[in-house]
Amino acid sequence: DASLRWNIFNGGADTARLQAGSLNRDAADADLDNVLEQVAFEITENYSDVVRLRQLQESLQATIARQERVEANVAHRVEAGRIASAELDLMRVRLIQNRALLGQLRAQLGTAEYRYRLLTGHLPENLVLPAIQPAEGDTDIDTLVERIHERNPRLRAALQRTAARQAEIGVARGSFFPAVDLSYNKRLDNTTRPVPVSDTDRSGQLQVSLDIPLGGKNLGRHTEAVERHQAAQADADDLLLKVSKDITDLQRQYAEARLIAPMLEQRVAAAQRVSSAYELHFDAGRRSLNDLSIAQGDLFEAQRSLIENRAQQTTLQAQLLGFAGELREALRSRYRPAPIALGTNTDPYQP
Secondary structure, three states: OEEEEEEEEOOOHHHHHHHHHHHHHHHHHHHHHHHHHHHHHHHHHHHHHHHHHHHHHHHHHHHHHHHHHHHHHHHHHHHOOOOOOHHHHHHHHHHHHHHHHHHHHHHHHHHHHHHHHHHHOOOOOOOOOEEEOOOOOOOOHHHHHHHHHHHOHHHHHHHHHHHHHHHHHHHHHHOOOOEEEEEEEEOOOOOOOOOOOOOOOOOEEEEEEEEOOOOOHHHHHHHHHHHHHHHHHHHHHHHHHHHHHHHHHHHHHHHHHHHHHHHHHHHHHHHHHHHHHHHHHHHOOOOOHHHHHHHHHHHHHHHHHHHHHHHHHHHHHHHHHHHOOOHHHHHHHOEEEOOOOOOOOOOOOOO
């Protein structure tokens, strides 16, 4: 015997089931985009961290070299009896502090470089501090929030899942309707031993069946589908509020970091001139050793603030672009190297 059965009507459950499956697939695609954006952000953050730590280490090593030069000068003066031995102890204390800090930076740099190799599969060689050219709308908070609400992968996945849960309500609602099926049965061959007294050879039968659902099982399924949709909608609303809050916080930090950057550059240039001048003044006996030590420490702190500011700008901008699902594309098309030159320039500051 051969049998075929067609469903004529089941309350639209099959259509709703197909719609829910398509929406779940779209949500999975959005989840994949979110994961890829997160990986791109982790690589960008780690890349910037490696460069930041290397430049801090370079700046601190230059500071230690300057302090060692001053220490040797002070030692000669102490031996000649021109200044007290406590001045030499002062320089040794400063050097011990900076050498301990240098050891911490080396440890952090080793961890960052190892993590970079794990993320990319390459050794961190010849890295330059990255920057991403700002696009139109990156600095306007209202435009940025609107764009991120529209394109954020996590939010898009949550909204797709909410729509899928709503479609599943249609699947559950379809179980309340009677199901109409059309069946066709055909006997293909009838060979029996012994031969029956009476039988039908190569017969056919067309049948229409009507199933009417009874009981409370379908009502429970519908209630469960409604509650799942409400839970998904609540999760999407909560994520929307969280994303809005994070966007506002990150954008304000990014705007402040960009605003203060030119002043930090001026601070580095001024600190370089002060440090060089105080070293000459100390040799001439016009400044104390403590003044010179403070000026050298101020120069390192100024350089440190500038380096961390530039790394913070890159990280914050990458995080905002990741929220909008645009980081990978921005790294392909808007990336540019932005090195920081930390020399010993004593000329007047030129912006």
